[in-house]
Amino acid sequence: MGYPHQSHPREAVVLSKYFGDAEARTLAGWKARGGYQALEQALGMAPADIVTIVKDSGLRGRGGAGFPTGIKWSFMKPGDGKPHYLCCNADESEPGTFKDREIMRWTPHALVEGCAIGAYAIGAETAYIYIRGEFTEPLEWMNKAVKEAYAAGILGPNAMGTGKRVDVHVHKGAGAYICGEETALMNSLEGRRGNPRIKPPFPAVAGLFGKPTTINNVETLVAAAQIVKQGAAWYKQWGRADNPKSTGTKLFSVCGNIARPGNYEVPMGFPFKDFLWELCGGPLPGRTIKAVIPGGSSVPIITAEEAEGALMDYEGFVAAGTMLGSGGVIVFDDAQNMVKQIARLARFYAHESCAQCSQCREGTAWTTRILERIRDGQGTMEDLDTLLSIGESMTGKTICVLSDSCAVPVSSGIAKFRHEFEALIPKSRHRVAVSAGAA
């Protein structure tokens, strides 16, 4: 289906198969499409065996960090007498990313199923799906799906008649990008300000309510359900033969200055050039693509030329000087001023800083102030050096990576599009090089 476009023959449609198919939203419709077979199968297995399958599949976290899911699950130690929790991160807020929204809008039961399987696999009795408050429609569908699943006995104290308890609850956020950071999400769910926590302790030791917790992205859990049903080998059919570190399919959200924005599901390792031109239709008429952010606003900006040579997997994007991140592809064409857009991104981070760490609280605001002054023709050449220096001080020094994320588009933007910054700096403010020999 591939809403809002027909899926392209070169897509590998697994998770997005029923996007645009309204009947897949209901329990009956989901079951008619093979839904909940994976859960039934999983509940008949030993949890450790599920973890092994997911480990073998090579599935990595689809929220941005790319941590191997099976390994994350294996950190949990069921049977230690403590309550355990699964959190599903549905706080999708990374600029450029809107894939989880489509999963929840079109296949809410796929997420219920993924959460139930994940919870069972890690020995958690309860899973919480934390959905950002602005996602009113996905929230409605998720609430409905959970209710249907309870009414049908799929969830609850006797899940699918197996005598095993699986609870899934939906929790509505209230507007804060930072709550997509895993420990901030847990604080928020506990009824606190969404400040990220210092790690260690890691969530698998002391997470939600201080208890062992695993947190996974929406797409990760939905993919895990498919892997349980169809096997690790099936999942590994996708990916580059020479890169076993990135397997399976990945949803990419495409937005900005592109002919056909939307979600596309491609095999790991897909050529980015074909993706942008063939699947997404290339630039808008009469325009050329200038720059691309391929993995959500927190990954480095690359030029169109660099993008054309990239392969779409974790290692392929690193080789191109950026990262896969969340798979949110933002395209900029030649009509855009990069200084203005990078300033806007910095403003986003300044707005979303939780203000716990001084490097982030001060750095995001200072960066924004300088960028806006350059944008408005009031900058100096020294400002560029200052931006890079602030960026360095904002990287690797804070509790979470929001601060680093603000520095990334600034430093990569100056590196790749320095001429656009310099063009906005009045000539009178350019540093004058005086040669030593000049009289």
Added chain:
Amino acid sequence: MSHGPSASGGALARAPHAHDDTPHEPVFVGDRAKDLDAILLKYPTKMAALLPALWIVQEARGWVSEGGMAEVARVLDLTPAYVKGVVSFYTMYHQHPVGKYFVQVCTTTPCNVCGAEDVVNAFLQHTRCGELGATSADGRFTVIEVECLGACGFATPVMINSDFLESVTPDTVPDILAELT
């Protein structure tokens, strides 16, 4: 697709954002008290019901007043200062009354490159709000810029109360406003 397929038709008319000067009636009585009881069953602590409880207050009253915070504090065994600290962290709780229609236009980079600033300006002009965050003289509209709404491929997304509109352009703004009573 001016309003996008996600606009749940009819919800605008039910928007509970109107406010008046009547004295504060307790929020957590009757059905709303029962709703809170059901919510509490989902969590091992009372505090975890704080965000849901604040949503109940905002849905009932259109905003979260100091009185509303005090009531939430009472029902959840928290202090008003603690509740206020949490309320002020999140952007979606209104700490002041807002217009009957609270309009949030995404202007973060992906929408910005697609012309979102023109959409904001169209809303400001047609609602006569004057400036961002201000409420129109007739009390009907408050327009703000919002950071990434997570629907970047459907630029420009706009939220009006709990309704989520996609692919809004300056040209479609008058029609959208005309549908609001």
